[in-house]
Amino acid sequence: MSLPLAATHPRLSVHLFFPIIVIVLTTCSSAFGQSDTQLDTTVVDDTVSIAAAPVTTLLVEDGKYDDGDSLRLFWVPSIDDQLIDSKVTGYRVYRLVNDGAAEPIVDLLPGVGNYTDKNVELDSSYVYYVATLTESGEYPSIHTESISPQREWINFRRGYLFIIMMIISAAIIFYVETAKRGKKLFVRKIAGLEAIDEAVGRATEMGRPVLFIPGISDMDDVQTLAALTILGRVSRTIADYDSKIFMPVSRSLVMTAARETIKTSYQAAGRPDAYNDDMVNYVTDEQFGYVAAVDGLMVREKPATVFLLGAFFAESLILAETGNSIGAIQIAGTARPAQLPFFIAACDFTLIGEELFAASAYLSGEPRMLGSLKGQDVGKAIAMITILLGVVAVTLSEAWGVGIMTDLHAWLVKVFSSS
Amino acid sequence: MRQEIPLLITAIVGIGFVIQYFIPHWPFSRMSDWFSDWFSIVGACAIILGALNLMKVSIEKTYKRKEDWGYAAVIIASFLLMTIIGIAEGRGFRNPGTSFDWLYNFVYIPLSATMFAILAFFVASASYRAFRARNFEATLLLIAAFFVMIGRVPVGHTLSSFMPIGWQLSDLASWVMTVPQAAGQRAIMIGIGLGIVSTSLRIILGLERAHIGGGK
Numbered sequence: 001m002s003l004p005l006a007a008t009h010p011r012l013s014v015h016l017f018f019p020i021i022v023i024v025l026t027t028c029s030s031a032f033g034q035s036d037t038q039l040d041t042t043v044v045d046d047t048v049s050i051a052a053a054p055v056t057t058l059l060v061e062d063g064k065y066d067d068g069d070s071l072r073l074f075w076v077p078s079i080d081d082q083l084i085d086s087k088v089t090g091y092r093v094y095r096l097v098n099d100g101a102a103e104p105i106v107d108l109l110p111g112v113g114n115y116t117d118k119n120v121e122l123d124s125s126y127v128y129y130v131a132t133l134t135e136s137g138e139y140p141s142i143h144t145e146s147i148s149p150q151r152e153w154i155n156f157r158r159g160y161l162f163i164i165m166m167i168i169s170a171a172i173i174f175y176v177e178t179a180k181r182g183k184k185l186f187v188r189k190i191a192g193l194e195a196i197d198e199a200v201g202r203a204t205e206m207g208r209p210v211l212f213i214p215g216i217s218d219m220d221d222v223q224t225l226a227a228l229t230i231l232g233r234v235s236r237t238i239a240d241y242d243s244k245i246f247m248p249v250s251r252s253l254v255m256t257a258a259r260e261t262i263k264t265s266y267q268a269a270g271r272p273d274a275y276n277d278d279m280v281n282y283v284t285d286e287q288f289g290y291v292a293a294v295d296g297l298m299v300r301e302k303p304a305t306v307f308l309l310g311a312f313f314a315e316s317l318i319l320a321e322t323g324n325s326i327g328a329i330q331i332a333g334t335a336r337p338a339q340l341p342f343f344i345a346a347c348d349f350t351l352i353g354e355e356l357f358a359a360s361a362y363l364s365g366e367p368r369m370l371g372s373l374k375g376q377d378v379g380k381a382i383a384m385i386t387i388l389l390g391v392v393a394v395t396l397s398e399a400w401g402v403g404i405m406t407d408l409h410a411w412l413v414k415v416f417s418s419s
Numbered sequence: 420m421r422q423e424i425p426l427l428i429t430a431i432v433g434i435g436f437v438i439q440y441f442i443p444h445w446p447f448s449r450m451s452d453w454f455s456d457w458f459s460i461v462g463a464c465a466i467i468l469g470a471l472n473l474m475k476v477s478i479e480k481t482y483k484r485k486e487d488w489g490y491a492a493v494i495i496a497s498f499l500l501m502t503i504i505g506i507a508e509g510r511g512f513r514n515p516g517t518s519f520d521w522l523y524n525f526v527y528i529p530l531s532a533t534m535f536a537i538l539a540f541f542v543a544s545a546s547y548r549a550f551r552a553r554n555f556e557a558t559l560l561l562i563a564a565f566f567v568m569i570g571r572v573p574v575g576h577t578l579s580s581f582m583p584i585g586w587q588l589s590d591l592a593s594w595v596m597t598v599p600q601a602a603g604q605r606a607i608m609i610g611i612g613l614g615i616v617s618t619s620l621r622i623i624l625g626l627e628r629a630h631i632g633g634g635k
Contacts, residue, residue: 232629
């Protein structure tokens, strides 16, 4: 009878309804002598509350432009994480592989709202959830939907880079072909390279050797390759002049490649008998051990000419100053901007950055090689136009709020920040 | 054939490396690691050649009592000492507390640090030459260097503390470093980047052969 009463009197609250029932039942039980029967009640303590809210909006997506080896998780951190006296100590990411048991894969700091799982396999499916960690326990979020990683064939994020690379490469090939057809190309004089013959000649006249140092990087550094291409030309001149070269190196592979380079140059000069393997010798891979050995050689052998070409680090000035102190004519070149000031201060000629890479083409004088240098100019033109556009766009956007310039600036940033 | 095969290998590997940068799919995704591993393997094998060469040259010099043979004798002794101790201590020869570790930390590192420390004196002598006001450019360099150096030490800040913020010596030093210096450095970097592209293309296309002993 109580249910219809409650239904027909909606304003009659449960606070009134239950006491009536209790009074009726108590009265009845007393009347029928059943007072020994106790009412089974549960006490609810409303002072206990959840220590931290779980994370929300948990999403999982396939890693973009990869080999199917990553899944990315995003979530909104627990609302309690934003409190000043937050009880949240971090987040724990759980993973279920192929509907198996949940396993924790990483613990993250408070405030973190994303994670990339790079330990995934193509043929498996994954479900994730994130637990909010507090001193009193873990508070899990809902589970994500099941997902499997996917492979992509093209990295479209690098699309702009690909286009720029194609334009510059096409320009280089175009000028190489143009030069092959016999068109004269102007290449400015590079003082450091013009001085090579003179420097080798000086060593010959003085009866002293030429010291060639190809930096301290291995053959996987393009600067070392550039240095060896110059070595090919220099050793040819040395063979022609019947001068001497010695070359201490800090990498075994460079030793092998340099020997081959010098040997072939001596053969090309028609003097294979003048070559011997001891022209190039390995010292040590250790940076300052190498410096100590080369400095000692410089002071003892007193070479008339020193070439410092390749990748140099903290040893650049030590080597260059030692060379300077023995009165050698020094030609240096590196693509490490931090070392350039040292070479400029201590050497007679310095190949700055791109000049190191241009040296081989310049020295060969072959039209095809010079054509490749001309092709680089297209790249420089693109760089100059882009810088000018960028400066104009940022200026007009910041100073006058020109909308199209803001868009242009954003687009330029997007193009040149793709990686 | 002696040059063609290396050129072919270079072209294939070079093009492969360009492709793998834009294609994340297997097997391109693994190419960089594979080549890196192979480079390490070849390098590890080549170190034997290097060590043998070092020993050959040093032993020859010592045996024939050539000029300055004493240095070569020191090389032989040091090489043998480190090698024998390393082998005697087995796989954990680099662990802390081993004799090899002691020699490395208390002999090699101090020697290495000594060489590095010489740099301070060379910086002073090179700066003295570079900052002489021989012409307009050198004078400009001298003035810029003066302001950068004094602006980066506490005394510079103290000397110009009466000036408004933004016009103090430290601000001037920061401006020199972040505007003209950074602009010049970026120009060099752009040139280097293009130079690398051009050199790489010449090597991949086989135009550049000097590094394998070819070319005119």
